Amino acid sequence: MPIYMDRHDIPEEITAKHVALMHQEDLKVQHLYGCKGITYWCDEHRRTAFCLIEAPNEKAIKDMHNKAHGDVPHRIIEVNKTIVESFLGRIEDPEKSKNTELNIINDPAFRVIMLIETSDYLHRLEGNQFSLFTQKFHNSLTKTFKQFEGSIVKQDNSSYLVSFVSVSDAILCALKIQYNFKYITTKHDVSMRTLNIGISSGVPVTHKDSFFEETITLATRLCEIVDGHIVITSEIKSLYESENRNEFINKDHIRSINKNEEKFLTDLMDFVATIWNKPDFNVNDFSSIMGYSKSQLNRKLKSLTGKSPNNFIVDYRLQKALKALHDQQGNISEIAFETGFNSPAYFSTCFKNKFGMLPSQYLQQHVV
CATH class of the missing domain: 3.30.70.3090 (ORF SCO4226, nickel-binding ferredoxin-like monomer)
Known part of the structure; x- marks a missing residue:
């Protein structure tokens, strides 16, 4: 059943x-x-x-x-x-x-959820073999999670989804991971090894259809979209300071987004998910449908992501196209059109500017 x-x-x-x-x-x-x-x-x-x-x-x-x-x-x-x-x-x-006359369980299901990604999307897709870096990093993470009582929910070569009971444990764990990362990453790896961590919190059942879906989605967006190596919600910041007698989060190491930024991020990504592959979509549509002037949207998006609206959409499409190429979901022209580019030539130019190689080179070098 x-x-x-x-x-x-x-x-x-x-x-x-x-x-x-x-x-x-x-x-x-x-x-x-x-x-x-x-x-x-x-x-x-x-x-x-x-x-x-x-x-x-x-x-x-x-x-x-x-x-x-x-x-x-x-x-x-x-x-x-x-x-x-x-x-x-x-x-x-x-x-x-157990074995009590009345089984009183005052045990919250509230959890702190951390998403960790250890390289950009191109190198994540390359990382099929268990490299020396991956071994060292996994061993380091496993020890750190154990130290701070984090439970690994899901992992692959370059990403980890982890659950914590304590906000303080999650924050201290993230800082320890960040500190250890530079000693695991060799000098020649620096350009292609990055570390991004998103931390949010919530309960298992909300209006969404899946277990902890709302919390995982937000942690993923903090990790992948917001500009910053460790990004947390305003609730995490508040709970941490409450648990630690108002000791403040160090802004040099951790970025905390406020409620307005969190709402903007949610609205932004919910909207982008519906229009990202429409070739006729432009920045004017972006600003008007989001309910901001072009200057307001540009300012908000740059503050949150470090990108202009046009660059943000192009980068989003390129990440989708890269995965489609890797999964061999079509030829270059088909994927170019399916991911919202007006022509294969323009797609190839954008791809090379972003990833340092043409789509055809990527297929030759990285797809068997």
């Missing part, structure tokens, strides 16, 4: 004890609906509770909750048990709550 996680937004008057009692009522009637309550998370501070349930479908979960106590979930998504454990550290009740 599939596994689901649901979300309950709990009122102020509801405590962890109340949630434990409701969970107990669920267990009494779950057999009537073919369900099995596996465990749950409760966060009195953020007023949320999340149940992990094996069930035939979403309706069965709603009916079970309604019969048991009437508190129907606000959202239900299907999940993978292994992924849940990677993010949250468990898929069963905590040891301290």
Whole structure:
């Protein structure tokens, strides 16, 4: 049977004890609906509770909750048990709550999510073999994650998705990774080895369809889009300072974006995802649809990404084209048009300016 996680937004008057009692009522009637309550998370501070349930479908979960106590979930998504454990550290009740008369779990599902990318897209695509750099860097990261209690959710040769319970641990881990990186990267690697880290925070079930999707998306955009080697949200900054008696984040090492920048980034990337491959799209359309004058858009985009609107769109298209070439999704002309370029010749010129070689050279050297 599939596994689901649901979300309950709990009122102020509801405590962890109340949630434990409701969970107990669920267990009494779950057999009537073919369900099995596996465990749950409760966060009195953020007023949320999340149940992990094996069930035939979403309706069965709603009916079970309604019969048991009437508190129907606000959202239900299907999940993978292994992924849940990677993010949250468990898929069963905590040891301290087992074998107790009332299983009270006051354990937040709130997590700090870090995305790490260790080279530009061209060199990420090249890195099919487990190079000496990759070995050294992976060994260093593994030790650092263990030191700061980070759980690796997903990794490949050049990127890592990591979950933390503590904001302070995540920040200190990022700084340690940044410090170690320069000793692992040899002098001749400097031009093609970069390190970017994005850190955001959130809960597993929101209005999105996938587990921690909102938080992962934001961490990815901070890592890949925003100008800065370590980029964090305003919430991360605030939580870190709260945990550390108002000790401020060092702006020389970490860039924190404010709420307005975060909203602009979200609006920007949601919009770009819908128009990036349309060849007739231009900067005038960009500014008017985003609701800014051309000068305002240019100023906001340069501040956030270091690029003008035109350069930003061209770079975005080139990254998509590079991946399409690598995956052999068509010939050069087909990919040029599919990624929004008006002609293969202009595409080749832009490609060479960005990556230092023509698309044909890339195919010869890097695609078997």
